[in-house]
Amino acid sequence: MSFDPPAQQPVYLPPAATPPRSSSGGFVFAAVGISLAALVGLIVLGYLALALGASVLVIGTLLALVPLAIVLLAVRWVDRWEPEPRWALWFAFLWGAAVSVAIALLVDLGVQLAAALTTPGGTSDEIAQAVVQAPIVEETAKGVGVLLVYLFSRTHFDGPVDGLVYAATVAAGFAFTENILYFGVSLAEGGAGELGTTFVVRGLFSPFAHVLFTACTGLALGIAAARGGGAMRTVGCFAAGLALAIALHALWNGSLAFADALAMYVTVQVPIFVGAILLTVFLRRQEVRVTRTRLAEYAAAGWFDAGEVAGLSTGAGRRAAIAWAKAQHPPRTAAVRSFIVHATKLAFTRNAIATGRADVRRLADERALLDAIVADRRAIMG
Structure with missing residues (x-):
């Protein structure tokens, strides 16, 4: 996973005037x-x-x-x-x-x-x-x-x-x-x-x-x-x-x-529990897809490079980024973790905006997250 600054000048999505303040x-x-x-x-x-x-x-x-x-x-x-x-x-x-x-x-x-x-x-x-x-x-x-x-x-x-x-x-x-x-x-x-x-x-x-x-x-x-x-x-x-x-x-x-509690447990409750696990895994994979899709949109605008999007969109990539920070400069590990968290929240904020579920708070959150990602980059690069 690369943390080099994007080559092109990033622009906000959507183009921002002065955004409204996020609600407290x-x-x-x-x-x-x-x-x-x-x-x-x-x-x-x-x-x-x-x-x-x-x-x-x-x-x-x-x-x-x-x-x-x-x-x-x-x-x-x-x-x-x-x-x-x-x-x-x-x-x-x-x-x-x-x-x-x-x-x-x-x-x-x-x-x-x-x-x-x-x-x-x-x-x-x-x-x-x-x-x-x-x-x-x-x-x-x-x-x-x-x-x-x-x-x-x-x-x-x-x-x-x-x-x-x-x-x-x-x-x-x-x-x-x-x-x-x-x-x-x-x-x-x-x-x-x-x-x-x-x-x-x-x-x-x-x-x-x-x-x-x-x-x-x-x-x-x-x-x-x-x-x-x-x-x-x-x-x-x-x-x-x-x-x-x-x-x-x-x-x-x-x-x-x-009823026979043990029989009900094995024939009803266990299958329901297994079904819940499978549903959770499916929903987790959907989160990964949303992250990859929305960060790719920011990459097209210059906020991320392809390597960062790939790394942020997989668990292995995130673990590799944290391991890189620990090996290269341990104090920067917190900044890498913060970068991952902010990028993920940005992807879901963008998803809300793109699917018509956003209000003024989402637009403010998007701008704040983009600023936080810039600060994270500076901390990572030292």
Whole structure:
């Protein structure tokens, strides 16, 4: 991969007058959203401490970190080509781990109180809670978090892969807190034996269950973003994705309640999981194609040379560029990484502009990214 300056004088695409300033609404949303979600998280943590006890809470948390790490490593792999901003991912995680859990707990409390008032001495229907209430409430709560990222961070929500990343991050947060509760209750009520069984089932056999459910909502919103979603398209895609998420969640919980759980796991859940992996690989390849196609347009205008486009459009080329920087001048490695990130974001920004999905913020982002690439070149060349 070459980092020599392009031979011809580059021009902006499209020719730019003074571009409008990029909106800072996303950062304001992040600051407020993260602060509120963190506050709710402290309340949820206090509830868990009271319900489980400090020692059980610590054990449950340590065990819940195992499936969380598995899921987050997978999310990082999916998000590696065009990484999402950390603040958006932190909001997504905290929404899932705190706000979604709080909503589910409050609804569950309300249902139990309503059952107690309408049927004194009776108990709530646990199967109905698992197959109907939990899928509807939990998927709606998680889906709203993904929708908020979509609405307030449209610049960073380009397509299905972004929707998948945000949905998986929200789901990872929710599953983390839920696992703490399940592991803690298992230990408190059944001892180490029941805890071990629960950990194997939830932590090792099905760490991606919530991710698969909520991914339906994220992918649907990603499709809306890729097609230039107006209000009606956004609502329709969100509703369709949420309905599928609820259906899959109900199928999963129903298989545990009504059918042979192992048979359902092997014949239904595993094929769905494999299909999700294949879909993710396909979407990742689409991202590569978008990068190659749009950077070639900038190359025609003199911003990149053919070698750079080829290198930036493959994982091997990117790794080779980073290895080159480490071998030639290690301090320049950060500049090479920055060059790769900015070039990739530029390609997706250009794709939004070329497909008619851009607003004034995209034009401002394009100009800012081109300026950042110039600065990256200077840093690389020393």
